[in-house]
Amino acid sequence: AQKVTQAQTEISVVEKEDVTLDCVYETRDTTYYLFWYKQPPSGELVFLIRRNSFDEQNEISGRYSWNFQKSTSSFNFTITASQVVDSAVYFCALSEVYGTYNQGGKLIFGQGTELSVKP
Amino acid sequence: SQTIHQWPATLVQPVGSPLSLECTVEGTSNPNLYWYRQAAGRGLQLLFYSVGIGQISSEVPQNLSASRPQDRQFILSSKKLLLSDSGFYLCAWRARGSSYEQYFGPGTRLTVT
Numbered sequence: 112a113q114k115v116t117q118a119q120t121e122i123s124v125v126e127k128e129d130v131t132l133d134c135v136y137e138t139r140d141t142t143y144y145l146f147w148y149k150q151p152p153s154g155e156l157v158f159l160i161r162r163n164s165f166d167e168q169n170e171i172s173g174r175y176s177w178n179f180q181k182s183t184s185s186f187n188f189t190i191t192a193s194q195v196v197d198s199a200v201y202f203c204a205l206s207e208v209y210g211t212y213n214q215g216g217k218l219i220f221g222q223g224t225e226l227s228v229k230p
Numbered sequence: 231s232q233t234i235h236q237w238p239a240t241l242v243q244p245v246g247s248p249l250s251l252e253c254t255v256e257g258t259s260n261p262n263l264y265w266y267r268q269a270a271g272r273g274l275q276l277l278f279y280s281v282g283i284g285q286i287s288s289e290v291p292q293n294l295s296a297s298r299p300q301d302r303q304f305i306l307s308s309k310k311l312l313l314s315d316s317g318f319y320l321c322a323w324r325a326r327g328s329s330y331e332q333y334f335g336p337g338t339r340l341t342v343t
Contacts, residue, residue: 144330154318156334200272206330215279215287216262216324218332223272 113138115205117221124193125229132188132224134203140164142208145179145186146218150200162186193228200225232257236321236335244343249294249308251338253321256302261323263304264332265296268318280304316342 114137124130136145147159160170162179170177174191190197204218233256243249255261265277276289278296286296293312297305304321318339322332 146331148334154320154337154339156320156322158331158333161331202274208330215264215281216330216332217264217276217279218330220274223274225272 113205113207113219115203115219115221117203117224119224121225123227123229126195127192129189129191130193130226132201134186134188134221136184136186136205138205138207140207144206146204147177147188148202148204150202195228195230198226198228232333234321234323234333234335236338238338239336240339242341242343243311245313246310249311251306251319253304253335254302255323258325260301260326262326263298264322265304265306266320266322268320311342313342316340
């Protein structure tokens with residue numbers, strides 16, 4: 112069965128600390144995509160990154176970095192030198208390419224991790 | 231560039247009243263469209279999706295319905311709202327043949343009283 116687990120419900124850090132958000136997924140498909148979204152207090156989900164199952168290279172974008180490891184079915188997200196503006200709920204999501212859940216291009220979301228960055 | 235609109239932004243409705251939420255996408259053709267609900271507690275629940283005009287797939291049985299009268303218009307409706315329909319409703323689109331990421335609208339916050 113397809114599943115995305117974000118075990119950390121809430122994380123609180125002080126500004127400038129590094130923080131890692133964990134994401135573990137389950138799928139029987141060999142071809143799939145993984146995503147991270149940010150939901151600030153305003154509510155709109157903002158797309159951050161997409162990773163396909165054949166690309167395990169880590170990615171860095173400014174203070175954000177992502178670590179994809181197929182061996183552990185994990186796709187973790189690290190924020191370096193966190194800032195107050197990073198406070199939000201972060202969602203990890205999975206989309207299978209060939210599995211039955213692919214109909215319509217549906218995404219399977221984790222439950223989200225609420226990150227609070229205090230000044 | 232593509233943009234997605236939702237209205238209204240907020241809505242307070244009494245139990246038993248009808249509902250109509252609208253979503254439109256600009257700058258793309260023949261997108262897949264999605265309605266999600268997010269209750270307090272954060273999880274995102276997929277309600278409906280559509281791969282074309284008049285084609286609606288329902289994910290969760292409930293008193294809500296969806297329609298797609300035009301290529302880039304997606305409407306969420308109810309004939310009689312329940313208290314449990316309260317939540318944050320998000321519309322999303324995805325380009326055909328894309329890498330599967332969805333792009334979300336600003337959402338509608340619905341309170342049923």
